[in-house]
Amino acid sequence: MARYTGPVCRLCRREGQKLYLKGEKCYTDKCPVTRRNYAPGQHGQMRKKLTNHGIQLREKQKVRRYYGVSEVQFRKYFKMADKMDGITGENLLKVCEMRLDNVVYRLGLAASRKEARQLINHGHFTVNGKKVDVPSYLTSIGDVIEIKDKSKASPKFKGLVESHRGNVPQWLEVDAENMQGKIIAEPRREDIEIPIEEHLIVEWYSK
Known part of the structure; x- marks a missing residue:
């Protein structure tokens, strides 16, 4: 599966928050999320009301982009997490952290x-x-x-x-x-840098 090769700062802007994909730049005033806190593209500044389906999708995409994982890999990790003891969402994040x-x-x-x-x-x-x-x-x-x-x-x-x-x-x-x-x-759940509602990802894959 092809990996995204475009500007990674566009991914952060698409999710509306810093995903710390650019290293040192993310901690400076040059971070595009700080300077242009809206989605990229011609219609990026338009307000869009997301459905429950859209909210779940955005949460999944955010975590995928945070860890740099393809959809195929991420689905594989979810299946692994689902078979593990404990809470599936937290298990998924632990697998990604490892x-x-x-x-x-x-x-x-x-x-x-x-x-x-x-x-x-x-x-x-x-x-x-x-x-x-x-x-x-x-x-x-x-x-x-x-x-x-x-x-x-x-x-x-x-x-x-x-x-x-x-x-x-x-x-x-x-x-x-x-x-x-x-x-x-x-890995500890509280060590993750960005806010994640992992239960939304579980809901997405459980459909």
């Missing part, structure tokens, strides 16, 4: 999830000592994610942990000196 690209971003080893996907694709990371170049790889508690030794000397990675604006969540542990991190617990 993706390798999200973990790399959360550890501060990339400025955005998009950059994390690129770095993983280029083979810069290992999981438990083995190279993993699949951004959608689902990590587990106890996994150690580390920048490859050959990549640590690159200016790209120097100081990334220290300069990362987001706080590293409590379910992760960072060793900045060795440029590595460890998953020490399950």
Whole structure:
């Protein structure tokens, strides 16, 4: 399935809130959501009343775009979450949080999830000592994610942990000196940066 390759700031504007897709730019006054807080396109400023169907769709699209997940992958994650013990909506978010690209971003080893996907694709990371170049790889508690030794000397990675604006969540542990991190617990629902009503996504897929 083709991945969206247009301006990612348009996705944030379409959802009407920051999805932190652009890294450092999202925290400055240059963020398009701050400057033009309306949907993109010729009719973006027109007020539209959404139906229940539309509200559920927008919530699903928002979470998909937040994590950079395709529709096929997201539906697969929902089926996984539905079979797990606990609340399906929260399980879905936990599965998305455990993706390798999200973990790399959360550890501060990339400025955005998009950059994390690129770095993983280029083979810069290992999981438990083995190279993993699949951004959608689902990590587990106890996994150690580390920048490859050959990549640590690159200016790209120097100081990334220290300069990362987001706080590293409590379910992760960072060793900045060795440029590595460890998953020490399950992701917490309250650690997600944007407001999400996951029950709307469950309603969408339960039709």
